[in-house]
Amino acid sequence: xxxxxxxxxxxxxxxxxxxxxxxxxxxxxxLGFLGPNGAGKSTTMKMITGYLSIGEGDVRxxxxxxxxxxxxxxxxxxxxxENNPLYLDMPVIDYLEFCAxxxxxxxxxxxxxxxxxxxxxxxxxxxxxxxxxxxxxxxxRVGLAQAMIHDPEILVLDEPxxxxxxxxxxxxxxxxxxxxKAKTVVLSTHILPEVEATCDRIxxxxxxxxxxxxxxxxxRKQATGQEIIxxxxxxxxxxxxxxxxxxxxxxxxxxxxxxxxxxxxxQSASGQSSKREIFNLCVQKxxxxxxxxxxxxxxxxxxxxxxxx
Amino acid sequence: xxxxxxxxxxxxxxxxxSLIAYILLVLFLGFSGFFTWLFGSDIFLVGQASLxxxxxxxxxxxxxxxxxxxxxxxxxxxxxGTIELLLTxxxxxxxxxxxxxxxxxVLVMIALFFTFPYxxxxxxxxxxxxxxxxxxxxxxxxxxxxxxSVGLYASSITNNQIVAFLLSLSIGLFFHIIFxxxxxxxxxxxxxxxxxxxxxxxxxxxxRGVVDSRDIIYFGSVIFLGLFLSELxxxxxxxx
Numbered sequence: 001x002x003x004x005x006x007x008x009x010x011x012x013x014x015x016x017x018x019x020x021x022x023x024x025x026x027x028x029x030x031l032g033f034l035g036p037n038g039a040g041k042s043t044t045m046k047m048i049t050g051y052l053s054i055g056e057g058d059v060r061x062x063x064x065x066x067x068x069x070x071x072x073x074x075x076x077x078x079x080x081x082e083n084n085p086l087y088l089d090m091p092v093i094d095y096l097e098f099c100a101x102x103x104x105x106x107x108x109x110x111x112x113x114x115x116x117x118x119x120x121x122x123x124x125x126x127x128x129x130x131x132x133x134x135x136x137x138x139x140x141r142v143g144l145a146q147a148m149i150h151d152p153e154i155l156v157l158d159e160p161x162x163x164x165x166x167x168x169x170x171x172x173x174x175x176x177x178x179x180x181k182a183k184t185v186v187l188s189t190h191i192l193p194e195v196e197a198t199c200d201r202i203x204x205x206x207x208x209x210x211x212x213x214x215x216x217x218x219x220r221k222q223a224t225g226q227e228i229i230x231x232x233x234x235x236x237x238x239x240x241x242x243x244x245x246x247x248x249x250x251x252x253x254x255x256x257x258x259x260x261x262x263x264x265x266x267q268s269a270s271g272q273s274s275k276r277e278i279f280n281l282c283v284q285k286x287x288x289x290x291x292x293x294x295x296x297x298x299x300x301x302x303x304x305x306x307x308x309x
Numbered sequence: 310x311x312x313x314x315x316x317x318x319x320x321x322x323x324x325x326x327s328l329i330a331y332i333l334l335v336l337f338l339g340f341s342g343f344f345t346w347l348f349g350s351d352i353f354l355v356g357q358a359s360l361x362x363x364x365x366x367x368x369x370x371x372x373x374x375x376x377x378x379x380x381x382x383x384x385x386x387x388x389x390g391t392i393e394l395l396l397t398x399x400x401x402x403x404x405x406x407x408x409x410x411x412x413x414x415v416l417v418m419i420a421l422f423f424t425f426p427y428x429x430x431x432x433x434x435x436x437x438x439x440x441x442x443x444x445x446x447x448x449x450x451x452x453x454x455x456x457x458s459v460g461l462y463a464s465s466i467t468n469n470q471i472v473a474f475l476l477s478l479s480i481g482l483f484f485h486i487i488f489x490x491x492x493x494x495x496x497x498x499x500x501x502x503x504x505x506x507x508x509x510x511x512x513x514x515x516x517r518g519v520v521d522s523r524d525i526i527y528f529g530s531v532i533f534l535g536l537f538l539s540e541l542x543x544x545x546x547x548x549x
Contacts, residue, residue, distance in 0.1 A: 049397040052546070075399035085390035089326060090319075101315045102398040146394070 001076055001153040002026045003048060003184055007057035010043050017043040019208035020057070025201075027153070030180035032199030033188035036307050040208040041188040042082050045156050048186065049079045061154060075103050078147035082158040084140055088132030092123055092142055095131060096149055103150035117145040120175070136163035144172065148179070155179060157187040161194060173198045192299045206307040219302050227268040230257075231278060232291035238262050244281060250274040263291070312400045316408025317415065320382065324416055333374050337420045341366045345427065358435030363427060364445045364516040368509075371417065371453050372485055373478070378416060379460025380474040382409040383539070388468040392543075402543045406536055410454075410461055417453040421446060441518035448515030451528040452508065456481050458535025465539040484508035484531070 003025040010018040018040040025031045033041045046052040048059055050070040059066040061073050087095055096117060100110040118127050121141040126134055131142055140163050147155060160176065161169045176198050179185060189195060195202050196216050204212040204219075212219055233241050238259050245254045245266060251274045253267040268274040275292065282289040324330035345351055345363040352362055386392040395405060431437055456477070463477035464470075485508055492503035504510055508531070511524040 046393070051393050051397050071399070071401055074397060077397070079394070079397045081390065081393045081397070083390060085394055087323075087391055088389075089323060094322075098315065098319050099398065102312055102395075102400055104311070104399050 001062035001184055003154060003186065004060040004063075005044075005048075005057070006060070008044065008047065008054065008059060009057055010040075010047060010052065010055035016208050018047070018055070021205065021208070021210050022057075023203060023210065023213060025184050025186055027184050028181055029201060030176065030185040030187065030199045032195035032202045033186060033205065034190065034192070034195055034202055034303060035188075035205040036190070039205045039307070041205060042158055044205075045079075045158050045186065045188060048154075049077050049156055050074055051079075051081075075150065076153045078150065078152035078155045080143045080147040080157045080160055084143040084162075086131045086139060086142060086146075089130060091130050092127045092134070093118070095142065096145055099146040100149045105150055113149060113151070117149055120148075121145040122171070137165055137168050140164055140172075141168075144175075153183055155183055155185045155187075157185070159189055160187055161189070161191065169194075192303060196299060204303060204306050211306040212302070216299060219299070227273055228295040229266050229268070229275065229278075230291060230293040230295060231264045231266055231289070233262050233264070233282060234288040234290050236262075236285065236287050241287070244285070245278070248274060248277050248281070250277050265295075312404045313408045313411060316395075316400070316405060317411035320409055320412030321415055324378070324412070329378070330416055330419075333377065333416070334420050334423065337367075337370050337374060338423055340370045341424060352431070358431050358437055360427060360431065360442055360445055361516065363424065364449065367421075367424075367449050368452065368512060368516075371449060372456060372481060374420075375413065375417065375453055375456040376460045376463070376474045376477040376481065378413045379409075379457055379464050379477060380470045381464070382413065382461055383464040383543070384467055384470045384473045387465075388470075396543070402540050406461065406465075406540045406543065410457055410536060410539075413457045413460075414450075414454055417457070418450060421449060438518060441516075444518045444520055445516040447520075448512050448524075451515070451525075451532075452512050455484070455508065455528050455531040455535070458532045458539070459484075460535075462535045462539045462542070465542040 005024070006022050008018055008021050009016065021040075021044065023031075033044070035041050043052065047054050048061075048066070050066055050073065054067055061076065064073060066073060090098070093114060096114045097110055100113060101107075105113065118124055121144055123138065123141055123145065126138050131139060134142065140160070144157075144160060147157065155176075157176070161172055164172060173194065176185060176187065180198075180200070187198070199216075201215055202212070202219060203210060231245075238256060241262060242254060242256055242264070245251055245264060250269055250272040251266055252269045255265045255267075257263040257265050266274055266278070275294075278292070279289060281287075321330075341363055344366040345360075346353070350362055352359075355362060383392070386395060396402065428437070428442055459480050460473070460477035463480065464473040467473050467476070484506070488503045488507035489509050492500050492507060495503065505527070508527075511527045514521060515524055
């Protein structure tokens with residue numbers, strides 16, 4: 001089941017929470033939904049899951065519009081809402097059975113499936129406790145378990161790893177990646193390394209609008225345009241090296257970062273790489289090239305660039 | 310229908326888990342037992358093999374207990390956000406409302422079931438009018454259903470359980486007594502209107518063993534209106 005979102009708009013009063021966004025997610029794809037707080041991530045997810053009605057535009061799941069078929073489509077969606085609300089006075093097992101029954105599973109399947117989810121989500125030791133007695137990380141696992149209990153084709157996870165410890169985060173990410181092979185997954189987060197670790201595609205949204213869409217590498221390429229490298233050259237004075245570097249054709253800009261250590265930051269002319277020319281220069285002058293580090297634009301910078309405007 | 314029952318079962322379970330059910334059962338049976346058999350115009354004072362005194366006591370006890378049952382039903386879910394979880398499952402808003410309604414109604418029926426020994430006791434003392442008893446119980450169930458649907462509506466428009474409790478009590482007060490008082494203060498059309506709106510009139514005729522289609526229609530409309538408005542205010546989340 002794919003998710004198609006067409007010109008989706010949602011207005012709260014005078015404020016547009018989601019402003020004319022369109023994208024598609026295919027089965028086997030994990031889409032990371034990124035954006036600062038209040039960008040419209042949760043609103044979009046609530047419209048996909050049918051909790052909020054659609055303002056303008058449309059959401060289609062497997063070709064069927066959520067507007068008309070919301071009640072049929074709900075059982076194909078697993079949803080983990082923001083802040084992971086749970087019935088704190090219910091025991092874990094009872095809660096999962098309740099969720100499974102609500103999703104229309106037959107009695108004979110429920111028991112088997114609940115046991116399966118309990119072991120997949122590592123809840124075995126806690127399964128008879130009330131949810132209110134569990135720590136935040138375990139509650140998060142219960143939230144994930146209830147979202148996946150009916151083996152849905154679409155998973156919508158609003159900040160799935162908040163409150164987990166680093167080990168759990170790695171496990172959950174692995175789980176999401178595995179699920180993503182067969183299912184359509186949309187997850188929102190503002191932890192940037194998480195998107196890189198789990199998502200095939202990133203969608204950055206700001207003030208209700210999509211500002212970037214693509215894989216992590218694609219976004220980097222778009223953002224950098226020009227290659228930047230850190231260079232350290234020894235056996236000569238900084239000024240002399242600076243002068244030689246500036247004379248090179250493939251170099252656009254050179255900056256002296258550290259005079260004592262002869263460290264430079266070189267920005268190549270657009271579309272070119274200056275690495276070879278720098279190397280040749282050093283060979284020719286008999287200098288020692290002790291560092292040559294390409295600088296990758298970090299996702300954080302892209303994110304900040306796109307969302308601070 | 311399955312989903313309605315699943316929700317109702319879960320709510321009933323949480324009534325019993327949280328002790329609300331036990332407290333209400335004990336209070337209800339204590340009050341009605343005390344006033345039916347021991348105090349005031351009790352059965353022995355009246356000297357008739359009739360449950361009339363029980364019905365008039367239950368009329369008041371149930372009036373106060375139903376808001377306590379319904380206040381948390383939707384308000385709590387809205388406050389903790391679990392309503393989002395519930396409504397994104399494969400259930401409709403209507404099924405949620407009906408399930409919650411059913412859970413409170415079943416609990417009231419359990420409470421009424423425990424007063425069945427009264428009937429047995431009374432049948433040993435004198436000749437019971439089975440029709441009257443049945444109608445009286447029917448009236449109590451219908452009245453509770455009406456107040457549950459009012460309480461559910463009150464619970465659906467706020468996040469605060471206390472507000473929901475007070476609101477449903479004050480709406481209920483109109484049906485319970487204020488309309489009747491108003492009716493006696495007016496003449497003509499207004500008197501007619503308030504008499505029709507007053508729940509006590511409809512309940513009284515039922516508890517005397519008279520089943521009139523007008524009473525059934527009256528209770529049916531109050532229940533329907535309460536449930537309809539509750540569903541509407543759940544659906545209204547879209548407008549905020």
